[in-house]
């Protein structure tokens with residue numbers, strides 16, 4: 001059953017899931033399907049977490065539907081349903097445009113190979129070696145090599161090649177050239193191998209189908225229900241506190257940020273000291289800014305590509321991408337084909353960003369910076385769609401503070417934590433039996449595919465725990 | 470359960486995971502991964518399904534023992550004797 005508030009919740013469940021991001025939704029679905037009673041609590045009035053959308057003046061804006069890897073097809077079939085799988089379609093025109101190169105690609109291994117040979121004059125052998133090396137990387141490999149070192153090994157001194165290979169990944173998960181090469185390898189092999197995909201019908205359609213599936217599988221869902229505390233007793237989980245309601249549970253799965261879960265929800269006192277020492281080393285990842293652009297009802301724009309990685313910065317650097325005044329952004333184009341029947345055009349510009357840069361501004365500086373970001377974005381968009389300004393009837397911006405307000409995540413992180421967060425997330429139930437974490441962590445478990453797959457992995461842990469009780 | 474019954478259970482679970490898997494021509498001594506389109510997530514599904522059906526807990530350290538059909542059967546035989 002789907003309820004608008006906590007009043008719909010019962011008093012006891014096998015599992016309480018805190019948060020309805022893609023990770024939380026998937027864990028809830030898996031556990032319900034394997035026979036457990038599940039309560040899913042979401043603080044917002046809408047499900048989906050960062051997989052979200054909002055409506056303005058006849059427009060529907062998608063926040064995080066810019067593209068995901070081919071692996072989503074199998075994952076959605078196995079862990080959701082065929083209807084969801086069948087909504088997945090490829091985005092075939094991916095554009096790069098910066099002072100170092102301009103090209104259009106289908107974003108798969110064959111096409112990248114052709115481009116690297118013909119445009120960048122790299123030998124077939126080097127490219128094959130590179131692809132094979134990253135494809136063989138896995139979680140258990142040595143973590144000391146950085147992505148920069150990996151690139152230097154295969155493409156020494158070629159910062160144009162580094163840019164082509166790194167820029168999309170930085171947008172996808174906030175990682176930089178200094179992060180472990182294995183995180184790059186794992187994500188790259190998923191992402192830049194078989195193309196970029198999206199959901200026909202939009203995020204609202206997807207989350208609607210997921211909610212139906214959860215209800216069908218017997219999950220009780222309560223929206224507008226913010227968990228205040230995870231209640232532990234004698235070192236193990238007892239349940240959750242939501243306002244004045246205590247709900248008992250054998251296990252609690254938190255889809256809240258890993259640091260929020262430890263410091264705010266369970267509280268330091270619930271954990272052994274050695275565990276807390278490890279938690280102190282966890283760095284949260286960076287955040288995002290977006291500009292949402294709505295095109296007037298009767299106006300149309302030409303097809304300039306589906307996803308554009310554009311920059312006027314001479315060289316690629318992770319710091320430049322994160323700068324408040326970055327000259328690099330992605331444009332996601334939503335043509336009427338995105339939502340058949342809803343014949344509107346929208347454009348969403350996304351940039352990486354740091355929470356502290358925005359948080360330190362006072363109210364009027366914040367507004368001024370937001371307007372300036374919108375203006376820079378429009379100037380940039382006009383390079384690709386001349387005269388677009390006249391066609392716009394909605395403009396709005398989001399910053400790391402918006403993301404923080406919406407998800408409650410520490411420093412508004414868009415992509416969870418750096419690599420070290422994964423071990424904390426994976427081992428939290430050893431520190432406090434019955435307490436689990438799911439959701440973006442460790443770079444590799446982020447993005448739509450990462451969050452859903454991680455939801456499956458955590459569901460297996462929870463199932464093992466409950467059946468072993 | 471007999472060895473044949475265990476084998477059938479494993480094949481049935483794989484077929485549930487991937488209804489297009491070609492199980493007729495499977496070589497039971499060769500890695501499942503190399504013959505079918507199985508990834509690490511699929512192995513997790515097998516583990517979860519075995520736990521659901523027979524209440525057996527397979528620790529992560531033992532996953533490599535599920536690599537081939539034969540090794541699955543060897544691993545599961547003592548654990549499913551009473552099932």
Ligand SMILES: Cc1cc2nc3c(=O)[nH]c(=O)nc-3n(C[C@H](O)[C@H](O)[C@H](O)COP(=O)(O)OP(=O)(O)OC[C@H]3O[C@@H](n4cnc5c(N)ncnc54)[C@H](O)[C@@H]3O)c2cc1C
Nearest residue numbers: 019021023043049050064066067227256414439440447448
């Ligand atoms: C701007 C942007 C663009 C992106 N674009 C893409 C893209 O194109 N492709 C892609 O694959 N990925 C993209 N991502 C990343 C992707 O959206 C996320 O990795 C993924 O959706 C995160 O899922 P999650 O399970 O970690 O949970 P989240 O989405 O982070 O959700 C957590 C949920 O928990 C809830 N919650 C937190 N605390 C509580 C509490 N105390 N009580 C109740 N509920 C609580 C929150 O309200 C939220 O709903 C993008 C992210 C951003 C920010």
